Amino acid sequence: MSATTPVPRQDKSAAFEYLTTRKDEFVGWARKFSLFPYPFVTACCAMEFMSVSSTLYDTDRFGAALPRFTPRQSDLLMVVGTVSHKQAPILRKVYEQMCEPKWVIAFGVCATSGGFYQNYAALPGIDKIIPVDLYIPGCPPRPEMVIDGIMKLQDKIACERHPIINKDF
C-alpha cells in the first residue's frame, strides 16, 4: 500500500469562475451599455430630447443617460436640431475633439436632411460634414422612436469589430 496524495477538493463554485467569449463580443457588450452622449442641441427637438432622457422614458435603462458636456468625455454625439452653415464649423470641431470610439446620432429630420429648411441658411443634413451612424426621423421624433434608435445603435455597436489597436494608434 502506498500513500496517495489527496486529491484537492474541487470547490463547486469554481467551475464557473471563467468563461470564454470573443473579444469583439465582449468589448461590444461593454461599450453598448456605457454610451456617454454629448447633446449638441440647437433647436426645438431639445424639448423631445429632454422628455426622452427624463424619468418617464428614461434612456438610463440603456446606459445612455449621463450627458457629458465636453466632447472629450463622450462617445455618442447626438445632434438634436437644425444646424446652420454658420454653425457647421462648430459641429465639425466638436466631432473632431471626441475620442475614438465614437458614434453619431442625427436626432430629428433637420439634423437628418435639413427638413423643411431648404434655404441659404440651413445645412441639408449633418452627414454632409460628419459621418452619421443612425438617423432618427420625425419632427420631432416620438420618444419611442428615439428609444428604438438607441437600441438599434446598441445592436450596431454589439455587432461591430472593436479593434484594441487601430490604424491610428
Add this chain to the structure above:
Amino acid sequence: MITGENLLDRVQASLGAQALETGMAHGILVLQVEPESLVAVVGRLKQEFGFDLFLDVTAVDWPQRRPRFDVVYHFYSTRDFVRVRLKTRVEEADPTVDTLVPLYGSARYMERECHEMYGIRFRGNDDLRPLLLYEGFIGHPLRKDYPKQQEQPLVPYRDVKP
C-alpha cells in the same frame, strides 16, 4: 389727455406735408416719405411726438417695380402705446438711405441685418458687418432673385458614397 388716436391724427396733420402718402393700416399710421427727408421726419417723431422706441427696420423687394425696394421702419411710443410705420423707396442701382444710429442706438444692429439680407446701405453706419450671416457670404438671401436653394457652406462637404 391725448389718446393714441388723437396723437396719430396730430402726427398725420403735422407730418403730412413731408409725406408722399399717408394712411392707416390695422391701427398703425403709415407714412411714405422721400429718402432725403427720412432723418428729419424720424427726428420730429422722436422729439415732438415721443416715439421713443425703434422697433425694426426691414425692406421689401418688388422685383418688377422701379424703384425696387421699400425700406420700412416701425416706431412705438411707450407713453401713448401707438405705432408709426415709415416707408421709403430706394433704387436697385443705389439702395442707400441715411442711418438712424444718431437718433436710436438700437438701429445699429437692425441696420446690419437689413444690410446683409437685402443689401440696403445705411449711410453713416460704420459697422455693417454680417450679423446673422458670415464673412464671405455672397449676395443677399432675402432678395427675390437669390436662388432659393443656393448654399454657401463654410465646411467643405464630405464625399458620400451611396
